[in-house]
Structures are given as C-alpha cells and as structure tokens.
Amino acid sequence: MTPLDDTRSRMDGLGSEAGICMACGSRSVGLCAPLDATALGDMARATERIHLAPREPLFRQGEPATHVYTLTDGTARLTRVLADGRQAAIGFRFPGDILGFTPGAEHAFGAETLTEATVCRLERKRLDALFRRHPVLERRFLELCARELAATQDHVLALGRFTAEERCAAFLISLAEAQERRGHTGPVFRLHATRADIGEFLGLTLETVSRTFSAFRKRGLIRLHGQSAVELTDRESLVALASGEGGA
Amino acid sequence: MTPLDDTRSRMDGLGSEAGICMACGSRSVGLCAPLDATALGDMARATERIHLAPREPLFRQGEPATHVYTLTDGTARLTRVLADGRQAAIGFRFPGDILGFTPGAEHAFGAETLTEATVCRLERKRLDALFRRHPVLERRFLELCARELAATQDHVLALGRFTAEERCAAFLISLAEAQERRGHTGPVFRLHATRADIGEFLGLTLETVSRTFSAFRKRGLIRLHGQSAVELTDRESLVALASGEGGA
DNA sequence: CGAAAGCTTGACACCGATCAAGTCAGGTGG
DNA sequence: CCACCTGACTTGATCGGTGTCAAGCTTTCG
Structure with a gap:
C-alpha cells in the first residue's frame, strides 16, 4: 500500500551518476x-x-x-x-x-x-x-x-531515524552500489574515506563508526582488508539492516 | 576566514518563498x-x-x-x-x-x-x-x-550535528522568518503543527520537543499561547542557540 | 458538559559521545 | 632491512542526552 520506489538507492550522497562527459575529450553520454x-x-x-x-x-x-x-x-x-x-x-x-x-x-x-x-x-x-x-x-x-x-x-x-548500525550498513551498501554503477565487480571495495570522514557524513563519531564496523566484522557481515578496503561478505544482511529490517 | 553565507536561513525546510503566482488569478511576481x-x-x-x-x-x-x-x-x-x-x-x-x-x-x-x-x-x-x-x-x-x-x-x-535544544530553537526561528517573509508581524506565531509533526521534522520524539519547549518557557525564551501559538520573548537567545553558540 | 486529542511530566534505560589508552599500518631514514 | 614515527584505527570505561513507557493534565470541539 505504501507507494515506494525501492529501487532508488537510499542515503545516496554517493554521487549522482550523471554519466556526463562535459567534453573532457570523450563525448560519450x-x-x-x-x-x-x-x-x-x-x-x-x-x-x-x-x-x-x-x-x-x-x-x-x-x-x-x-x-x-x-x-x-x-x-x-x-x-x-x-x-x-x-x-x-x-x-x-x-x-x-x-x-x-x-x-x-x-x-x-x-x-x-x-x-x-x-x-x-x-x-x-x-x-x-x-x-x-x-x-x-x-x-x-x-x-x-x-x-x-x-x-x-x-x-x-537516515540521520533523523536510523541507528548507528543502520547508517553504517546503508553507507556500505550505497558505496558498493555507487562503485558497481561505475563498473566495479567483486565484493571488495575501497573506502578512500577515513573513519572520521565517514562519521562526518553519517552524523556519528569516528569511534562509533569503528565500533560498528568491528561489530559487523564479528558478525560475519564484512571483512576488512587493511584500513581502506571492505569486503561485503553478507550483503543480504547489510541490505536488511540498511532498510530498517533489524535482522542480521 | 570561514566563507559563509549567514544570511541564508538555516534548516529552512519552511518554504522556498518562491514568490510565484502560477497564474492563480493574480499575476503578481x-x-x-x-x-x-x-x-x-x-x-x-x-x-x-x-x-x-x-x-x-x-x-x-x-x-x-x-x-x-x-x-x-x-x-x-x-x-x-x-x-x-x-x-x-x-x-x-x-x-x-x-x-x-x-x-x-x-x-x-x-x-x-x-x-x-x-x-x-x-x-x-x-x-x-x-x-x-x-x-x-x-x-x-x-x-x-x-x-x-x-x-x-x-x-x-542540523540533524547530524545539533542537539535537541538547538534543533528546536532553529525550528522556531525558521518558522518565524518564514512567516515574516509572508508579511507576518509581531512576536506571536501559529505553529499549525503538533509536537509530533515537529518531532518528525526534527528527528526527535514528541516528548523531547515538548520538554524542550517547556525548558525554553522556564528560561523565558518563549511563551506558549494555547497549544498552537508561540511567542518568541527572547529571540536573540534563540538565534544564538540555533547557530550553536550554546548561550541562553 | 463530556470526550477525544494533544500536551506535559516523571522514571528509567540505552545508545552513542567523550575521554583515554593502546595497537596497527605505512612510510621514512638510518 | 630494520627501527622508528606518525596518522589512523581499535577498544575500554564512563557519562549524558534522548528515547521509551506510563500517568496525568489541558485544550479543543462537538
């Protein structure tokens, strides 16, 4: 009954995927x-x-x-x-x-x-x-x-209604989707942002981001490869968390 | 040194003051x-x-x-x-x-x-x-x-960085400014929104909104006239709160 | 006047901020 | 190649601000 467009990536902020070339040599799309x-x-x-x-x-x-x-x-x-x-x-x-x-x-x-x-x-x-x-x-x-x-x-x-866990999950999913729209394949993504950067985006402190990622790791939802790469090992659960379904 | 445009009303969401007539009889502006x-x-x-x-x-x-x-x-x-x-x-x-x-x-x-x-x-x-x-x-x-x-x-x-008090103050100021842009004069404003509505906008519960308004009242920043009208008795302090200057 | 809706206030719990050590990774220089 | 140094990250302990639950109260309106 609720009219939703579930396909739109929530909490995007991760790029407008304009597919615009602006004449940078390539006249693409x-x-x-x-x-x-x-x-x-x-x-x-x-x-x-x-x-x-x-x-x-x-x-x-x-x-x-x-x-x-x-x-x-x-x-x-x-x-x-x-x-x-x-x-x-x-x-x-x-x-x-x-x-x-x-x-x-x-x-x-x-x-x-x-x-x-x-x-x-x-x-x-x-x-x-x-x-x-x-x-x-x-x-x-x-x-x-x-x-x-x-x-x-x-x-x-997201900032008004999501818990720290939901925000972090939504961030990871958005990040993955943004990179996949640009041709990335595989479950490992580079963050490029520090915990502090992520916290500033999610309205959390860097400690909370770190703790939440650790909790995800312990639950088998992600694996960390060095400091700046994440592997989404249980994407289903992350998606569920990100859409407020609370499960894991 | 920080390049800001302080004149833009923060946390507006209170109407884009388009001044647009859309041909509703009047061809105004x-x-x-x-x-x-x-x-x-x-x-x-x-x-x-x-x-x-x-x-x-x-x-x-x-x-x-x-x-x-x-x-x-x-x-x-x-x-x-x-x-x-x-x-x-x-x-x-x-x-x-x-x-x-x-x-x-x-x-x-x-x-x-x-x-x-x-x-x-x-x-x-x-x-x-x-x-x-x-x-x-x-x-x-x-x-x-x-x-x-x-x-x-x-x-x-505002949602990511403001406390409940700052959000409520910012809301009241924005509300007042929005109504003044539309010709309202005097310190008494009608809310038209319930505490629950305001809470939904500010990412707070209705109880927190109520408590915060009560605290403002006790500090002499506002007076409540019935359930749906507020008088801003100390607008200066509210503005200070709304811009994160912590004072009262 | 009565009922319903909205508001206020209190008690308590809990999430996330804060403060404070540590630990780890990556780069630089010896 | 290793030692060190720095910036980033992790983890722990504690505190406070809000949410939650629960009464009671006030306003509004029929």
Missing part, C-alpha cells in the same frame, strides 16, 4: 548528447584538466562559483560548514560526477579530494552560453538537481 | 514575470482551485506527478517514507510555495495539509508546454530546486 559537433568542439577547447593531491580543496563554500567541474578520476567529498565552525560531509563524489554547479553566484558547499584526483573544469560563463544555445541542457541540470535533492532527503531520513 | 498576456491567460484558464480539509493528502510519494500545485492558503507538510514504514517530515510549506514539481514522472515525497488549505493546481503537461515556449521558466525552477537543495543540506547538518 548524457549531457553532451544533444550537442552538435561544433558546440562539442567549442566546449572541449574551453575545458581544462587539473590534477589534485589527496585532501586538496577544489573550491570552498562561499567562494564565487566561477567554474564547473567533472571528476574524471579519484574520490571527493562535499562539506558544508556552520557559523560556529561545525561541519558535516554532505556527500561523496566519484568519477563521472559533476561538481560545483549551482545557479547561484557562490558555492553553497565546499569540495575537497580524498585521493589523488583529476578534474576537468569549465568556465561557468561558457556553460551559461551553452545553456542559451541549447536550452535542453538546462533541463538536464534540473534533473540532476532533483535527483540530488531526493538523495539528500533520504539522507535526512 | 516571480514565475509569471516573463510571460506575456496570452500565455498568462492560457495558464489561468488551465488552472483549478481546490479546497482541502486539515490532514488531507494532496499527493502521495510514488504517485504519478500529474499536477503541480501552488499553495495559496494554509499550511502543508512534506513527508518521505521508508520501506519499513518509518517516515519523516522533510519540510513545511506556506502560502506562495510550489508543491509537487519534479522533473521525474513520480512524486518523490508526499504532501498533506496541516490546516484547511487552498491550492491552485495546474496540469503537468501544461507546465511542460509552457517550458517549451518560455525556456527561461526552466531556469526559474532550477533555481528553486537549488535553493531547496541548500535548505535540505542545512537540515542534514
């Missing part, structure tokens, strides 16, 4: 599809590749949004800061995701790399010009924004 | 501004006024998004449901706000009235037609969506 060769050429020429070290900021909250970025390689996280200095991670981003697009003049949140990363950046005014010539592009970004909104709303639910 | 008289006329004719009782659903999560609504009178709340039945309020809406717009085919969340309410509803396909003729409208909705996203992200921060 998504955003660029409606563009003709000339426009694509223009765009590719206006585009600039940048390499970043781990933990390097791409842009900060409040800065003028002069560029739009596509993450082509590596992992990044988005953070939002409060007046009193507290901050939270609001999402993670993976290759193919767009970063820093906003209709406003300033970035509403900051982005920084977790790993070494490569981004492809385009001047905002070039994008605006493209919008004018291809209004359909704007629709694309609207869809992207709406999907993002739905994911953020799910995250609100 | 916002959305309709770029429209010529003919288009406005078309739209007004396609529009339908609906009256709703308190606690009546406007649409449910998962239903086909056949219409877009403007709330012209009353208060509504938006809720998102999880597979296991848990649900959370993700926002409240006030007169002037748009409800139920999504680029997708189905509603990502449900909406229901809290009070008696009037909405003005427009068929989705009419809106799409309007988009085609006036691409600038799409930009308008993109901005709306982005603002919504920023508000939801702030709510994520």
